[in-house]
Amino acid sequence: MGQDYYAVLELRRSATDADIKKAYRRLALKSHPLKCKEPGAPERFRQLAEAYDVLSDPMKKGIYDKFGEEGLKGGIPEEFGDDNPWTAGYVFHNNPNKVFREFFGGDNPFAEFFAEDGTELIVPFGGLRGRGAMKQDPPIVRDLYLSLEDLFYGCTKKIKISRRVMNEDDQTSTIRDKILTIDVRPGWKQGTRITFEKEGDQGPNIIPADITFIVQEKLHPRFKRTDDNLIFVATVPLGKALTGCAVPVKTLDGRLLNIPVNDIVDPFSLLFSPKYCKVVPGEGMPLLHDPRRKGDLLIYFDICFPKKLTPDQKTLLRSALLS
Structure with a gap:
């Protein structure tokens, strides 16, 4: 909120x-x-x-x-x-x-x-302020909202700021715009801080404030990030959960993975504790210090139970599950 x-x-x-x-x-x-x-x-x-x-x-x-x-x-x-x-x-x-x-x-x-x-x-x-004493203004802190794609590939963000700049007479000042350039590195995480020193307002007897940007991750429609891993929740019908299936996952770089799930996904344990997790190595976020390596993709499951069954289907289920 x-x-x-x-x-x-x-x-x-x-x-x-x-x-x-x-x-x-x-x-x-x-x-x-x-x-x-x-x-x-x-x-x-x-x-x-x-x-x-x-x-x-x-x-x-x-x-x-x-x-x-x-x-x-x-x-x-x-x-x-x-x-x-x-x-x-x-x-x-x-x-x-x-x-x-x-x-x-x-x-x-x-x-x-x-x-x-x-x-x-x-x-x-x-x-x-002390008379004639030089004192630096407190830091100016701003949020920098980035998508998971921005943090996956890396990108360049240009941010326009307006700041007060002293004129040549050292007495008067003017508001001027300036472009700050941020080179986002692959693998940056929420909370990463980028500081531009002394880019705040100028004035007599003051040292301009530092401007600090703090990375905030935007919500993503498919993935949730945890450290260097990505979490994906797959919606799977009950029949496929019991008999095996392939889960399609569109990655951040646009590839379509079909992840085979051959183990039985226990729908009843998922109701109380979603313990079953399919781990796909190397399909997470780039590691900051070595972008060629990546974290893992963690697939959890949302099992869809059928809303109704025909008598024949009930008979088949009893035969399969109670035998």
């Missing part, structure tokens, strides 16, 4: 653009880590920024409303993508302070806050 961005902003799904802005203004000021010292404040502040980043953008909001978080971040399903300009999954830049600054502009929204002694507390806009 994906995130409910409306719930994060305490809104109904019928909320207008003005409602979204009003909710973010109220909750972001309330949950800002400079004001709120509760342990969960930074994460709450980040969730608010991501929710506002999505719902304040008409295109992202439209995709989220129709396809939910999975469609937004994983990319629109193929059948909907032909005429839609959204070609890649959404990734939040994970910099809630950037959303906060862009929302409030150059004004200091904390001018109303006061220190414990009653004097006005002036918070430098953009956070409490």
